[in-house]
Amino acid sequence: ECSLCEDPECANVLNSLGRVSFAKDDNDEAIDHCSKSMKLFKSKMLFDHPAVADNYEVFGNIYKKNGQNLLAFE
Numbered sequence: 617e618c619s620l621c622e623d624p625e626c627a628n629v630l631n632s633l634g635r636v637s638f639a640k641d642d643n644d645e646a647i648d649h650c651s652k653s654m655k656l657f658k659s660k661m662l663f664d665h666p667a668v669a670d671n672y673e674v675f676g677n678i679y680k681k682n683g684q685n686l687l688a689f690e
Contacts, residue, residue, distance in 0.1 A: 624665070627656040631667040634674050643678045650674045 634649035650671040657668050 621656070624656065624660050624662055627653045627660075627662075627665070628667050630656065631670050631674075635670065638674050638677060643681070646674055646678060 630649045630653035634646045634653060637643075637646035637649055653667065654671050657663070657665055657671075662668070
């Protein structure tokens with residue numbers, strides 16, 4: 617990975633890509649992007665960044681859509 621991927625802004629971009637992928641009904645890609653975004657936010661200790669909540673929203677929407685209501689609730 618490049619050094620740019622250490623920048624928290626990269627996590628924002630990954631979150632945006634995840635949201636776009638979800639909107640395009642590409643759930644696997646959405647989970648991949650949002651997971652990478654979360655990993656970067658966690659590595660930078662940015663737990664209160666607004667995009668963290670956006671990532672959780674994407675995860676929850678995908679789980680709900682797949683009938684995994686318990687996971688969506690978590």
